Amino acid sequence: MADARRTTRVRTDTQRAFELQPVRSRAWRWSMALVWTVLAAGAGAGAVAWIEHANDAARCPVLAPDALQVRLTNAELALEQERAARDALQKSAAAAQAQAASLQTEVLFLRGHGAREGAH
Incomplete structure (x- = not known):
């Protein structure tokens, strides 16, 4: 037998699409991506400068x-x-x-x- 006590809340919960919601805001995620990009670019520039400085004696x-x-x-x-x-x-x-x-x-x-x- 079917349960006659169905409420509107139960119906909306079962019909709603469940998706993962981001914990942090979009602005925070974009700023972190920008920070990582700047850090990677700085590390690359530092490595290139160090390599160029190390080869100064051979010139x-x-x-x-x-x-x-x-x-x-x-x-x-x-x-x-x-x-x-x-x-x-x-x-x-x-x-x-x-x-x-x-x-x-x-x-x-x-x-x-x-x-x-x-x-x-």
């Missing part, structure tokens, strides 16, 4: 353009001097090798000529 020292130009000019001059010395040494070695070859042929000629005279 080239800052020099005035004039001092850099002087160093570059000195290096180019040293390279030219080294190249000229190498060329002079190469020419000297080639001349010495040619002289040694001519002396070798002369020695061979004289040995061959002297051996014939001793045989007579």
